[in-house]
Amino acid sequence: MNSSVIIFPGSNCDRDMDVALKKFGFKNKMVWHDDDKLPKSDLIVLPGGFSYGDYLRCGSIAGKSKIIQSVIDYAKSGGLVLGICNGFQILTETGLLKGVLQQNKNIEFICKNVFVKINNSENKFFENIDRDILELHIAHNEGNYFCSEDELKSLEDNNQIAAYYCSSDGKVDDRSNPNGAIKNIAGIFNEKKNILGMMPHPERMIDQSLSGEDGSIFFENLLKNLK
Amino acid sequence: MKVKVVVTLKSGVLDPQGKAIQQTLNGMGFSNVKDVRQGKYFDIDIDESDEQKSKQSAEEICKKLLANQVIEDFKII
Numbered sequence: 201m202n203s204s205v206i207i208f209p210g211s212n213c214d215r216d217m218d219v220a221l222k223k224f225g226f227k228n229k230m231v232w233h234d235d236d237k238l239p240k241s242d243l244i245v246l247p248g249g250f251s252y253g254d255y256l257r258c259g260s261i262a263g264k265s266k267i268i269q270s271v272i273d274y275a276k277s278g279g280l281v282l283g284i285c286n287g288f289q290i291l292t293e294t295g296l297l298k299g300v301l302q303q304n305k306n307i308e309f310i311c312k313n314v315f316v317k318i319n320n321s322e323n324k325f326f327e328n329i330d331r332d333i334l335e336l337h338i339a340h341n342e343g344n345y346f347c348s349e350d351e352l353k354s355l356e357d358n359n360q361i362a363a364y365y366c367s368s369d370g371k372v373d374d375r376s377n378p379n380g381a382i383k384n385i386a387g388i389f390n391e392k393k394n395i396l397g398m399m400p401h402p403e404r405m406i407d408q409s410l411s412g413e414d415g416s417i418f419f420e421n422l423l424k425n426l427k
Numbered sequence: 428m429k430v431k432v433v434v435t436l437k438s439g440v441l442d443p444q445g446k447a448i449q450q451t452l453n454g455m456g457f458s459n460v461k462d463v464r465q466g467k468y469f470d471i472d473i474d475e476s477d478e479q480k481s482k483q484s485a486e487e488i489c490k491k492l493l494a495n496q497v498i499e500d501f502k503i504i
Contacts, residue, residue, distance in 0.1 A: 347497065
């Protein structure tokens with residue numbers, strides 16, 4: 201399976217994502233934001249980081265970069281797109297995903313492990329996944345997901361909420377909400393479920409000696425679903 | 428022509444920074460400060476002498492880049 205990771209000025213999880221994808225068997229290519237064509241890919245990843253220094257709004261400048269039109273065309277034709285952290289912010293800024301990631305409610309940069317509950321596994325990302333609660337890492341200042349009430353209703357009605365922040369035993373409540381995100385939302389899909397944006401970083405959880413291996417479950421399963 | 432733009436959060440959208448500023452002001456003794464909303468201000472120099480056309484450009488600029496209309500309003504002043 202071929203994947204591509206887009207690098208923006210200020211991306212800092214691009215290499216981690218490259219390592220993770222290759223570890224689980226993807227043939228990955230790195231793509232510079234100023235290119236205008238994507239290599240043939242089964243998966244496009246917008247990585248985490250601080251593209252363009254988070255100027256104006258997180259992800260807003262990256263959302264207008266040269267490569268983005270190709271990403272939008274690829275996504276609209278049904279191609280699989282994964283946006284992690286800043287990548288999620290970029291996806292909302294392009295309009296491919298609904299809503300916006302606001303500053304964390306407590307105005308603090310949060311860097312810690314959290315648990316997320318997978319809400320919808322009828323898609324290429326989570327289909328057949330062994331576990332529905334994963335321990336993943338978050339590191340962000342703007343992860344407080346917000347959308348209008350109408351948008352929230354349509355996300356719920358179309359089963360577009362990908363994952364909720366939860367406790368280790370899967371309870372979705374205020375105590376397990378790290379950043380104030382509406383309804384504990386950690387990640388969402390587009391209507392067709394071929395675009396996934398989420399704040400937690402699976403690529404940081406692929407080695408027991410570093411932090412944990414729940415990210416491995418995600419990548420192994422994703423590769424299996426794409427084969 | 429110079430155009431000034433102010434981008435603010437829509438009412439009802441949580442503004443944690445504004446809230447922190449308000450609480451600090453209250454702590455400094457400005458007990459009459461009931462609410463603070465933080466926004467952004469832009470000075471834009473547009474190479475155009477017609478006021479109407481400048482404002483049209485500014486409006487498009489706001490919609491396409493400066494404001495995220497999910498949570499923000501803009502005003503051209």
